[in-house]
Amino acid sequence: xxxxxxxPSTFPLTAIVPAFNEAPSVAETIRSVQxxxxxxxxxxxxxxxxxxxxxxxxxxxxxxxxxxxDNTGSKAGAQTFxxxxxxxxxxxxxxxxxxxxxxxxxxxxKAFEDPEVAAASGSVIPRQVSTMWERGRYVEYLFAFSxxxxxxxxxxxxxxxxxxxxxxxxxxLREIGxxxxxxxAEDMDLTWTLYQRGHKVRFLPDAVCYPIEPHNLDLMRKQLxxxxxxxxxxxxxxxxxxxxxxxxxxxxxxxxxxxxxxxIGYLFAIPVLALLVNGAFxxxxxxxxxxILVPVLLSAHSRREVGRALASFPAxxxxxxxxALMVLKAVFVELVLRRPLxxxxxxx
Amino acid sequence: xxxxxxxxxxxxxxxxxxxxxxxxxxxVRTVRGRSSRASWLRVTRHAALALAMIAALQLFFLALGExxxxxxxxxxxxxxxxxxxxxxxxxxxxxVLSAAKVLELVLRWRSRVRDRPQxxxxxxxxxxxxx
Numbered sequence: 001x002x003x004x005x006x007x008p009s010t011f012p013l014t015a016i017v018p019a020f021n022e023a024p025s026v027a028e029t030i031r032s033v034q035x036x037x038x039x040x041x042x043x044x045x046x047x048x049x050x051x052x053x054x055x056x057x058x059x060x061x062x063x064x065x066x067x068x069x070d071n072t073g074s075k076a077g078a079q080t081f082x083x084x085x086x087x088x089x090x091x092x093x094x095x096x097x098x099x100x101x102x103x104x105x106x107x108x109x110k111a112f113e114d115p116e117v118a119a120a121s122g123s124v125i126p127r128q129v130s131t132m133w134e135r136g137r138y139v140e141y142l143f144a145f146s147x148x149x150x151x152x153x154x155x156x157x158x159x160x161x162x163x164x165x166x167x168x169x170x171x172x173l174r175e176i177g178x179x180x181x182x183x184x185a186e187d188m189d190l191t192w193t194l195y196q197r198g199h200k201v202r203f204l205p206d207a208v209c210y211p212i213e214p215h216n217l218d219l220m221r222k223q224l225x226x227x228x229x230x231x232x233x234x235x236x237x238x239x240x241x242x243x244x245x246x247x248x249x250x251x252x253x254x255x256x257x258x259x260x261x262x263x264i265g266y267l268f269a270i271p272v273l274a275l276l277v278n279g280a281f282x283x284x285x286x287x288x289x290x291x292i293l294v295p296v297l298l299s300a301h302s303r304r305e306v307g308r309a310l311a312s313f314p315a316x317x318x319x320x321x322x323x324a325l326m327v328l329k330a331v332f333v334e335l336v337l338r339r340p341l342x343x344x345x346x347x348x
Numbered sequence: 349x350x351x352x353x354x355x356x357x358x359x360x361x362x363x364x365x366x367x368x369x370x371x372x373x374x375x376v377r378t379v380r381g382r383s384s385r386a387s388w389l390r391v392t393r394h395a396a397l398a399l400a401m402i403a404a405l406q407l408f409f410l411a412l413g414e415x416x417x418x419x420x421x422x423x424x425x426x427x428x429x430x431x432x433x434x435x436x437x438x439x440x441x442x443x444v445l446s447a448a449k450v451l452e453l454v455l456r457w458r459s460r461v462r463d464r465p466q467x468x469x470x471x472x473x474x475x476x477x478x479x
Binding site: 137254291293 | 351357358359360362363366367370390391394397400401403405407408412425440441443446447448451452456457470
């Protein structure tokens, strides 16, 4: 069964919004999609057996609600459940706690003027920036999306088409069976699979979305755990194919070794050297601060958020240490102990 | 590299080099008639950003050295971007990228050997049991 069009849009797009207990945020997400300059034809909210009012709220907001018989156990499962209902040429994945800039879809749709493009994603900016963890993430995103990701796109290989907001060609997505739950980072898995099939993936910096990021250590820990394990699981799954993909091979091998070496540095080498040799070694924690600050401030300036970026900048460094801890743990558990993590813990 | 991954040294250097390398690559594309004004704007922006990042790091060392000297007399930190750690990071970068490339070549060679058609033994007529 496929859906009749809810909106006579000129862009044949269906939005899939997977949701588990998202009653507080899902209505705002749906509204931001409905108010697009180029709205989609349909909005499907997959209520993954929520125990709150997610379905009722989504229906009242004007979305079509699909409900699997049992909880699918992951975002990928919920999204793939909705794929058979899609009757449009393009499909969009959007998290239930993520809103879009008014022109996000219109800007992103331009990527598909190239018939070889199978997926596209845009910039991500945290919607709320108040706690230390949100501020750290804000700086991390400004840096990654204003420098790294743009260069990755220039060389034709964005590392990930972000799962919180991406557009896909429906037929290409169906060819590979939709979103897979074989890893905890379904977006990375999908992006690398598309590259292996010879498709292009684009990053459109001006298409902006605003997710709610983890505001405390517990939620941040859950999210980083999922991301770190997901990264290592994708490495194990795709390494042979990634080796044949030039620039992606370089990025992935560097991401892996950089994560390990930096983690060892932040967690062991720097504190030991600072304590035993010379306290000045502690400067190593912030030695790259100017390198990070330049693109962050430029990006913040274009958003008129320089004050916010400067106030948030110190929070980037504790977040980086937390990242280091989670990555090192994930590498040890997944590659040394060979105990893959399968439980999808929601941490926004 | 990506949100959630902690590295900055190797990846930072790789993307700075990628941004700078994009300029000569774009020049070659221009000669071949495959470039555009938009593409040049993008490349120039990335390269300028990369240069600004290097300059900011240099200024940071200068300011830090001056400040430490001002307050403590002699600074243990250099006032210019230290070459040794940069070269060391560059060395690790080259080793990682080369190892990945070598691994790719080895796997390709092994799959070529595996996929090579095996010689089939055809019995000669003289020794054929049918004779």
